[in-house]
Amino acid sequence: MAYQALYRVWRPQTFIDVVGQEHVTKTLQNALLQQKISHAYLFSGPRGTGKTSAAKILAKAINCERAPVSEPCNECAACRGITNGTISDVLEFDAASNSRVEEMRDVLDKVKFAPTAVNYKVYIIDEVHMLSISAFNALLKTLEEPPKHVIFILATTEPHKIPLTIISRCQRFDFRRITAGSIVNRMKLIVQETGVDCDEQALQMIARAAEGGMRDALSLLDQAISYSQDRVTVEDALTVTGSVSQGFLNKLAAAFQTKDVASGLEALDELLYHGKDPARFIEDFILFYRDMLLFKTAPNLEESLERVLLDDDFRTMADTIPIEQIYQLIDLLNKTQQEMRWTNHPRIFLEVAIVKLCQIEVKQVAQTQSGDIEQLLSRIEHLENELQYLKANGVAQSQQEAAPQPQKSAHRSSRKGFQPAVGKINEVLKHAKKSDLNVLKANWGEMRANLIKSHAALLNDAEPVAASDNAFILKFKHEMLCQMAMDKSDFLEGVSTALYKLTNKRLLMLGVPEEQWLTIRESFLNSQHGEEGIDSGPNKEEELHISEAKKLFGAEFVEIID
Structure with a gap:
């Protein structure tokens, strides 16, 4: 007798022999015992997973002389005849080589005839997705109104190519890898x-x-x-x-880790010398590092490993290589695999990839090292000493008084505009002196010259209008500029420091827009008798004239000179 291949000799003859498809076989066995047989089945899944074998087993179990049974006996005449292919009522039809509608009609014309040797006619159509549209239409009519003695079993590796009208009339079973x-x-x-x-x-x-x-x-x-x-x-x-030995992969991975370019290229030459396929090698290497990543992150999932065997060399390699480097290696290998698909010289891309992999720099996740911690602690200590010095000289206190107020008013300004510190302004007005204001105005120009340009620009439309021993009021022409200036703590500190160098006084600056200043000053003058240190500006009668002039000539043409 001629030699038969192992997959033919050991083809499953019972449902229990179908490996890895328990979800399918158990359902079919229960249906057989309960005699709930459908007129059409669709078996879909990857190649070599038992679709056609399960179809023939189902055909034997339906027609077994001992039916209803969950497994064919493989001893009766019906079972032996279906196994040997001598019973014409069970037809295995290859749609890949018989895809035309004429060939399908020749088969379907015999459907209406009753079976001759067994109870049911079973039509096993393999690779059914290869049928033409006309052949599918011919099959659809039979599936809509099938005779009681006919069962169709459709097998395919590409179910998405089958019309939905066919799929909806079948019981579908998906075979897994x-x-x-x-x-x-x-x-x-x-x-x-x-x-x-x-x-x-x-x-x-x-x-x-x-x-x-x-x-x-x-x-x-x-x-x-x-x-x-x-x-x-x-x-x-x-x-x-055609795979690459794991020892070779371990050797090449060690070359990457030690950045030994010569050793990596020598290993690649040895690989190609033995006739290994570059495409298969790059795929094996990607799976090698994929398995290493899984082993490091989930060592208990040994069944999920695709390529490697857990030998001592692999375990040692996995313990020493960081996860970040595995990510980089897989990414570079994947890019090389994509590039190799469109070239006639894959060896060049492999050699370039080997050099890159040997020279790759691991991008470490930002972590605080012990040396960095010591440096930070030293810096914090230095800053604390500076803060104590500033507090002792009164700098921090004035900054604390000035800085929080703009932040609070900026928060309120999002709803009502800028809100000046009226209480502090009234307190300055109570102790205001003309001499203090004159000193401040005398040094104002020089103070602005000592500021940086961005800070000095904020003072273009601003002037001091009242001053006391420890504070002064700065009037801004525009509310927006006032808010911007009072929100900047570095601006407040810069002005305070510049004035301190000129007047030897640490003065608190209180900003106020021009419109609000007129209201605040009038309210204060009504409650007081006036103070000599206040730049009162025009009196009430003058204000009426100014207002009338603006109405007649337009505000843009009126200039007020103090």
């Missing part, structure tokens, strides 16, 4: 039954290379058995799958 552990367990059973000597690490390597497909895994195992001599080793599995 089979986990590497389930594939390894199945292969262990097979090698034990066949008497093949095989390393467990080789089976794990094959299972991970199969990417969730049992048929792919058995094909690779079959190939590895043929390639090996007496025992299937890890090297045999690497050769068959």
Whole structure:
């Protein structure tokens, strides 16, 4: 007898043999026992996950002579005939090679005839998404009004290409990728039954290379058995799958960590010399660092590792490499993989990537080191000493009196405009002296010259109007400028310091807009008899003349000279 491939010999014949699809097999078994069989099923999922095998098992279980049963007996004439393909009532139709509407109609024309050998006609249409639109329309009519003795089982790897009108008339079962552990367990059973000597690490390597497909895994195992001599080793599995050995990946990762460019390039030359595919190598390397990241962050999820085996070298490497560097390595490898897809010279991109990876600088997350803490503590101590000195000389107190008030008035100004400190202004007016105001005005120009330009600009439309021994009132022409000036603590300190150098007095500055100053001053004069240190400006009669002049000629043409 001619040799049969392992995936054909070990094709599942019962639901319990279908690996990794318990959510599908249990549902079908319950439906069989309860005799709730649908007229159409849709099996979708990746290749090699058991869709067609499950369809044939379902066909046998429906037509088994011992029905209703949860598993086909595989002993009766119906089960053996369906397994051998000798019963014409169970038809396996390949839509990939028979996609035309004429071929579909030839099959559907026989649907109306009753089965001859078993109870139900079962039509298994594989790769159903390959049918043409006309063929789908022909199938749709039969699915709408199927005969009682007909069951359709549609299998596909691309369910999104099937019309929704077809999907809505089927019970859909989604087959999942089979986990590497389930594939390894199945292969262990097979090698034990066949008497093949095989390393467990080789089976794990094959299972991970199969990417969730049992048929792919058995094909690779079959190939590895043929390639090996007496025992299937890890090297045999690497050769068959085209993967790069983990020892090689560990060696290259060590070169990146030690920034050894020569060693990295030598390892790459060795890799390409042995005929490894650059695209497969870059993919293996990305998975290598992906598994390392998962191992560092979630070491208990060993089943989630795609590529690596947890040997001592890998564990040591994972303990020494920081997570930030893994992020950078994966990012650079991913960019290289994207670039390699559009070039005829992938080796050049690989070599450039190796050099970059060896020279990469780890971007550490900003952390406060012990030396930085000591420097900060020293700086804080220095600032505390300066603060004590300023308090002793009265500087901080005057700044505290001036600075909080603008902040509070700025908060209120968002609703009502600038609000001057009327109480403090009245207190200054009570103790105001003409001599103090004259001294202040005499030094005003020189004081402005000592300020920085931005601070001096705020005083362009401002003038002192009253002064006492420890404070003065500054009138601003525009309310906005007054608010800006009183909100700036550095401006207040700059003016105070400049005046201190000229007058040897630390004066508190109180700002007030011109319009509000007239009201505040009038209110104070009404309650007092006036003070010599107040720049009273025009009297009430003059104010009436000024107001009348502004009405006649316009405010922009009237200039008031004191």
